[in-house]
Amino acid sequence: MFLSIAALSAPTFAGDGSRTPKPVIEIDTPGKCIAPADEMRRNHMEMLKHQRNLTMREGVRGEPASLNECISCHASKKTGSVHQEGEFCQSCHAYAAVKLDCFECHQPRANFKTSASKPGIKP
Amino acid sequence: MILTQNARLESGLFYLLAGLGSLVIAIGIGTALYMEHSGHIVTGMNNQTVWGLPHVFAIFLIVAASGVLNVASIGSVFGKKIYKARAPLSGLLALGMLAGGLTVIMLDLGRADRIIVAATHFNPTSVFGWNVILYPGFFAIVGIYLWTLMERRMNEYSHIAGLAAFIWRLLLTTGTGSIFGFLVARQGYGSALLAPLFIILSFAWGLAVFFVVQAAICVWNNRSLQENIFSRMRNLLGIFVAATLFFTAILHLTNAYFAKNVGFESFLLFNSEFSAMFWVGQVLLGSLLPIYLIYSPAGNKRGWITIASLLIIFGAFCQLYVFIIGGQAYPLDIFPGYDVTSSFADGAINHYTPSVPEFFLSIGGIGIAFTVTVVGVRLLRVMPRQEALEKLEEDDSDGAA
Amino acid sequence: MSDSKHNAQPELPGKAQTNPARRAFIAAAGVGVAGLGFTAIAPGLHLMAVGEANAATGIATRKPGEAASRAVRWGLLVDINKCAPGCTKCVEACHTENGVTEKLADPRQASQWIRKVELTDRRNGKKTELPMMCQHCANPPCVDVCPTGASMKRADGIVLVDRHSCIGCRYCMMACPYKARSLVHLPLTEQNPLVPRGQGCVESCTLCVHRIDRGQQPACVEQCPEGAMTFGDLNDPSSEISKRIAATHTTQVRSDLRLDVGVRYQGI
Incomplete structure (x- = not known):
């Protein structure tokens, strides 16, 4: 639901962003995206939502639309992330004022490795 | 002159009470935001006791909400006009308490921000799923019922609306009891008796709440309850409380009869922090003493019945605490015949201590019920006029004769 | 042992199927896992045959886009x-x-x-x-x-x-x-x-x-x-x-x- 609001509002706001600074879109790893930029801007949320349901509920893997694949190309070279201020996902979502809650569960850093440790007990 | 002074005083009292209620709500909502931000780590709840104090308060409010509507049902469905005069107050209280209870439940969710998902995704096999239909439906039906009662042109439909509300509230309490009745894993739950038990609990708790509110409004408006309605409602309250004791006794007796549940019952009733709460709080102070007060000569005094009602409400909280927290405190019997230990408190009694945020969130629900009632009573004129009541009493006694 | 496991991790089955080089790499990593995880430590267990990308475990992977x-x-x-x-x-x-x-x-x-x-x-x-x-x-x-x-x-x-x-x-x-x-x-x-x-x-x-x-x-x-x-x-x-x-x-x-x-x- 929130995502479809984004789809409608993002192009409208993009036109007259005089007061709000325009989002920073720096792609450190240039290459071909799975669809043209226009389509990605408008539909990336639908692609991800569609894919999330397929992968999560039906076990479909290896399709082109994948959050981890987005991150691996679009993560900032410096921090490896898409979610901190000024980074790929965050800057545009902040500009469009659309809450981005993917990263409350998904890891926003590319190739992130969790540390091995004994959980549950305070060291 | 005196009249204006009274009105001003009353108005001041209203703003004081409404302000107090709003403050409690604000504390509750602030706490919910804090819990949302920090996670459930700031509560006393954990992976063993997954439902805590907020659920005790919320379930009390929800169960009593459906019960408090009975006063209206007796009027509309069973044709007792003297009760019908109290139907608007009964409906208002029901809405306020349900709103309070549901708000607490929803704000305690791990992802309260996603509550809309509960409406957009429906699982027909879930009792919670049924409740997603039952609770909003209750708001709608009671709202329509109140309308038929208070709008003169709609009065003729109040009987059918009252009947619908009565049936719906029975379904709703069945749904609440069945949240636990349909649980196979834990020994304190999983009994078909829980649905009827919750219905009878709602009768008793709802009427007790109604008595307290009615007494407060009478004090506020400086008048007293008529003998006729008072003695009828008092006797009804006594019967309801006795019935809750009966159902409670059957529940524990059947459970204790099954060898697999003997350990749990002896824990709950005799060897735990819940035992005193059960025997002293729920049985003695919450049931036996109120029954004594109701049927002894003390029962003729309005004040003693208010005290009996307060005791019943106290007993209700004890009962829900024993039922909800106590039911989760006893370890799951995953490996019958073995003593079990693990890093995850397998085989261990879980000691739950409610935290301050949980308490604030919980009383926020009471604050909502209180504020809705105070504002509603002032705006909607839900209390019957004295003259009208006297006339109704005559009508009713004619009918009885 | 954990190294070979991590090496294999970022690969998705879809890519393994479409890219022969990666496929071979996974097979190698998989055999590594098999060697260390099973043949050496638990010789009694041999539910795998070697040769396919998933051969180390005997678990059939699905094609990209295929549901469970x-x-x-x-x-x-x-x-x-x-x-x-x-x-x-x-x-x-x-x-x-x-x-x-x-x-x-x-x-x-x-x-x-x-x-x-x-x-x-x-x-x-x-x-x-x-x-x-x-x-x-x-x-x-x-x-x-x-x-x-x-x-x-x-x-x-x-x-x-x-x-x-x-x-x-x-x-x-x-x-x-x-x-x-x-x-x-x-x-x-x-x-x-x-x-x-x-x-x-x-x-x-x-x-x-x-x-x-x-x-x-x-x-x-x-x-x-x-x-x-x-x-x-x-x-x-x-x-x-x-x-x-x-x-x-x-x-x-x-x-x-x-x-x-x-x-x-x-x-x-």
């Missing part, structure tokens, strides 16, 4: 006679693999996807230990009670929580007879990219679904130094797990509930 199949039912067999006292390798493997690394003061509030349970027989005092986790029931109570359908069973029998629709009501935790589920009690930032998990949602053992979909075994099975756990397809009579269940006496925990669990124990 109803014909398969994944299961685990735990031989508790082999489960070593005091050993928590499976727990560590699980929590490392799934990024369950947060520290909490109260262990009862921490997520425990798998735990070691110590049993003492009341009749003779005999002590045994076993790992306990989501039993992946065929008739899961958690799925029945979930109001939003977030608790779900995948076609191949893996019981999962769809965190996109989990509202954190904890009804599933009340309903689970195995205490298999945990609520995430605090905000998280250290997730494994392949295992999303976060505050306010309920979670439990996924049977390492992200590994299974790549043709790998669950981390606990792979890392058990005693070879006490066998993973495979319960629906395939020729699978190692099915043969063993047919040949020996195995137990379903709380079999009285008739949940038809996917995790079986041998030696209780």
Whole structure:
């Protein structure tokens, strides 16, 4: 639901962003995206939502639309992330004022490795 | 002159009470935001006791909400006009308490921000799923019922609306009891008796709440309850409380009869922090003493019945605490015949201590019920006029004769 | 051993199928896992043949875009006679693999996807230990009670929580007879990219679904130094797990509930 609001509002706001600074879109790893930029801007949320349901509920893997694949190309070279201020996902979502809650569960850093440790007990 | 002074005083009292209620709500909502931000780590709840104090308060409010509507049902469905005069107050209280209870439940969710998902995704096999239909439906039906009662042109439909509300509230309490009745894993739950038990609990708790509110409004408006309605409602309250004791006794007796549940019952009733709460709080102070007060000569005094009602409400909280927290405190019997230990408190009694945020969130629900009632009573004129009541009493006694 | 495991990790089955170089690489990594994880440590277990990308485990991977199949039912067999006292390798493997690394003061509030349970027989005092986790029931109570359908069973029998629709009501935790589920009690930032998990949602053992979909075994099975756990397809009579269940006496925990669990124990 929130995502479809984004789809409608993002192009409208993009036109007259005089007061709000325009989002920073720096792609450190240039290459071909799975669809043209226009389509990605408008539909990336639908692609991800569609894919999330397929992968999560039906076990479909290896399709082109994948959050981890987005991150691996679009993560900032410096921090490896898409979610901190000024980074790929965050800057545009902040500009469009659309809450981005993917990263409350998904890891926003590319190739992130969790540390091995004994959980549950305070060291 | 005196009249204006009274009105001003009353108005001041209203703003004081409404302000107090709003403050409690604000504390509750602030706490919910804090819990949302920090996670459930700031509560006393954990992976063993997954439902805590907020659920005790919320379930009390929800169960009593459906019960408090009975006063209206007796009027509309069973044709007792003297009760019908109290139907608007009964409906208002029901809405306020349900709103309070549901708000607490929803704000305690791990992802309260996603509550809309509960409406957009429906699982027909879930009792919670049924409740997603039952609770909003209750708001709608009671709202329509109140309308038929208070709008003169709609009065003729109040009987059918009252009947619908009565049936719906029975379904709703069945749904609440069945949240636990349909649980196979834990020994304190999983009994078909829980649905009827919750219905009878709602009768008793709802009427007790109604008595307290009615007494407060009478004090506020400086008048007293008529003998006729008072003695009828008092006797009804006594019967309801006795019935809750009966159902409670059957529940524990059947459970204790099954060898697999003997350990749990002896824990709950005799060897735990819940035992005193059960025997002293729920049985003695919450049931036996109120029954004594109701049927002894003390029962003729309005004040003693208010005290009996307060005791019943106290007993209700004890009962829900024993039922909800106590039911989760006893370890799951995953490996019958073995003593079990693990890093995850397998085989261990879980000691739950409610935290301050949980308490604030919980009383926020009471604050909502209180504020809705105070504002509603002032705006909607839900209390019957004295003259009208006297006339109704005559009508009713004619009918009885 | 863990190195070769990590090397294989970022590869998705789709790419493995389409890119011959990567495919060969995975095969090599997979054989590495097989060599270290099984042939050396648990010579008794040889359910794999070498040659395919997924040959190390004998687990059939699906083509990209292909959904999990109803014909398969994944299961685990735990031989508790082999489960070593005091050993928590499976727990560590699980929590490392799934990024369950947060520290909490109260262990009862921490997520425990798998735990070691110590049993003492009341009749003779005999002590045994076993790992306990989501039993992946065929008739899961958690799925029945979930109001939003977030608790779900995948076609191949893996019981999962769809965190996109989990509202954190904890009804599933009340309903689970195995205490298999945990609520995430605090905000998280250290997730494994392949295992999303976060505050306010309920979670439990996924049977390492992200590994299974790549043709790998669950981390606990792979890392058990005693070879006490066998993973495979319960629906395939020729699978190692099915043969063993047919040949020996195995137990379903709380079999009285008739949940038809996917995790079986041998030696209780």
